[in-house]
Amino acid sequence: MQLWTPNQPLKNGRFIVQKVLGGGGFGVTYSALEQRTGKLFAIKTLNPIQQSQGDFQEKQEQFVNEALRLRGCQHPHIVKVHEVIQEAGLWGMVMEYVNGDDLGVYVDQHGHLSEDEALRYINQVGQALECVHQQGFLHRDIKPNNIILRDGKQEAVLIDFGLAREFTIGKTLSMTNSKTEGYAPVEQYERQGRFGTYTDVYALAATLYSLLTERTPIPANYRKDGDIPLKAPKQFNSDISDKVNNAIIKGMALEPQDRPQTVREWLELLKPSPKSQIQNLKSSKMDYTRLSDLLAAGEWKAADQETNRVMLAVAGREKAGWLNSESMHSFPCEDLRIIDQLWVKYSNAHFGFSVQKRIYQSLGGTRHYDSEIWEAFGDRVGWRNRGNWIRDCDLVYDIKAPLAHLPADLGGGIIGGWGGGFVGLGVGFSLASRLVDCNI
Template identity: 65%
Template sequence: MQLWTSNQQLQNGNFTIQKVLGGGGFGITYSAIEKNTNNIVAIKTLNPIHQSKGDFEQQQVKFVQEAFRLVQCSHPHIVKVHEVINENGLWGMVMEYISGQDLAVYINQRGKLSEVEALKYINQVGTALEYIHQQGMLHRDVKPNNIVLRQSQQEAVLIDFGLAREFDLNKTGSMTNSMTEGYAPIEQYERRGKFGAYTDVYALAATLYTLLTGEAPLPSRFRITGIPLPSPNQRNPGISDKVNDGIIKGMGLEPHERTQTVREWLELVMPNQVKSFNQNESPKTPQFKPKTLLSVLPIPSLEFLAYLNPCPVEQNNTPKQIHTQKFEFEYAKINEKLEIVYYRGKAEVFIQDLGNGVTLEMVAIPGGNFIMGAPEDEEGSFDFERPQHKVSIQSFFIGKYQVTQEQYQVIMERNPSYFKGKKRPVERVSWDDAVEFCTKLSKLTGKEYRLPSEAEWEYACRAGTITPFHFGETITTELVNYNGNNTYDAAPQGIYRKQTTNIGSFPPNPFGLYDMHGNVWEWCLDDCHENYEGAPRDGSAWVNDNYFYKVLRGGSWYSIPEDCRSATTDKAGCYIGLRVVYVAS
């Protein structure tokens, strides 16, 4: 795998590499010209030199996952990541290009800073850290070199998220222990170190130490031997007692000796002066329009990214006649303690007008690869859900919700549902009626709608996950409408509602799709088969004129949880509805 070179064009000419801005063993950053806007951008990629193929592929998976999360970050003091690209198997993140000095160069040229100026920059970076902590991330490499001053505004911007990782305060040893001497707390030297927001508190306090003294602090690995940390005012008597004591507190050797959040530490150092970040405030960066759906997707799983590479998502796969808009949502996961944890996601949708004030929302799903079917040890699975096999999926649009009764009424002029309600999913729909619905919808709109193939349905349901449910290892009736008298894995019994519920009543999956588990069964195009031997690998429907049985997916309100799994396939049921697909030409 080759590094990029000057004047090389990426993404079909959308970017032209100018030069290398910097780099080392971990990554390389280039400057590039973006074709449509003629703006300079920075593109960061990993360095494959001197790494084994297996190690580099694992690093790329983590790199891309972090990049996806950074794409969704919007803060005036965090370098803006516009999109994620893939060029010949090498992933890169396209970022805001910041013209200015980093704080290490700044103080090297000007000497130590005044308290007022130093606290201004620390406050700005502190709000940035607060923000990324709220996203479930740590930076883990805060230091003067990774804080750049925008030349025009003299605002501090936090850069270089090469060590950034998601964190879980209940786990230890889940991160690589890379660090920068002087700014890394002791837990980053320990093999089983426990990380948290206090890890970045230490580095931020150490950065303030350097800005006010002009010298890097004593590394924590020396302090652990008993060598004391020289107080900041020993090196700069002009430092106030409040700031001096705050730095010492923030640099407590053990995590419990520090404040546990950045906000607490900022209030300690500069009470009543801490700037709060307005979520509606946006960075002062050049206008840039990303070209790939990767930039609007929720964070994929490691396994999903591993299968994506080296199949990049298609470029410009939304036709000009389709006007999409971004939407934000909160999707849920169940952790090992059966606690429901929420994450923020983004996706793109186009809204189809059906007339009479009724609309249909279609969500953009990126192309990629995934492993279809259930592993042999998955609870409640069957042999006809195997063998697991890798499938390539082209990008498509799928209904954000199951087709509702009001949508069905507009198109078919009838409503067969037992449980009536405009916003409830239509049910008691035959496969022939589902196909007829798609045919009439296509005629009305001029777009070719159809049922999803079984592979497309499972790919959309999983949304990058490999667990039995997109929520995790199990489900609860807080998240899915199913027969709560039955349980799966370690989950407790819940509610049995004995009827359908309105669409959108439960959290979506990471693609922004609702009710992929439960509520009503959904028709697919495929015929039923005994197993997946000989199944298509290109995402197409598997049809061989076995008309009698067609595939059902997703489970329903009366299903046991095993029948709601991502891999579950069935050929008979009642209370069946549908979800439609549109493939952009």
């Protein structure tokens, strides 16, 4: 049996093993440095348990064939498979190294996602699954821990195809009963069953359930054997829309025939209706129709200025012309949420308060001041240049601006608000705290 160790050379020194990244019932994945390029890769092999089985060689052959098939899934939201290598009789799948946390870890650290952000990732993974299904494969292990967020980007990458298997619609197949409790549909609890794209639909819907509620759904076999109903996700998070709530329940129907039969069918259930596109443009204090129109037209500078205007008006600070800590601490959650949702929606989650908050927290930011974290945040979102905070006139009003660059013209200047002058720092921390309080 082989278990690679740190600093072990592979392929005559082409790769140097760095560490174990993770493992499961079938495989173990290592990070490895390619000496010639200095580039990190992830290399996956069958684990020692599989190596000890009598049918190991057969499993190796299947492993290699699946790797070759997965190379055909060239998709931005699927971990890229480069090649297969052999070291002392053990085959390895060489894949891109994706730097970032998985969604399970992210939710554990930061709480449940907003509906907009969760749907962004689910749509990305759904598109990836369509590619997998077109290749004649099922993933069979969709869950938050198998979805990595690229560091500093709102891009989800589907990983760990250890349970991936070919399928034929309408045929009863014998498959391994490995599964992840809570995300596996009832057919995965049977040694023989009718598997299809609807098998991955269940897991994708269960993943969305978890992202929005911070809860693992009740396992499908418990639901069936104990006749225990699935609690609607909206019971745990009242901010979930009826449309998304119903789509999750539909996707997690116990019997395969009661679910949408393809990922595309299920994703269509999540699309907002024309009516919902124009809802929530008014709060008890402000009408946000003009902000919505400006953002829809891509008028980023005017939208930034409008954001400044409405926030001053809501806070009753028009005469002062700037926001202070007190007004930010008491800023209505309803208004803050509408502003954020509009920015996130029309920028395709490139701009918005929630995007800024996610980056800030990913750097270790809290409600307490840390100059290094503030400066790192400013560097990341493009508010600092060569170690100095930029002026408002140097902001980039373009969708090609750095992630989370806007909105930036918060009363008094969010550049000052997040990281600049003395008054601004207080506003910045108050905004960060308020975003947490409002669960944005």
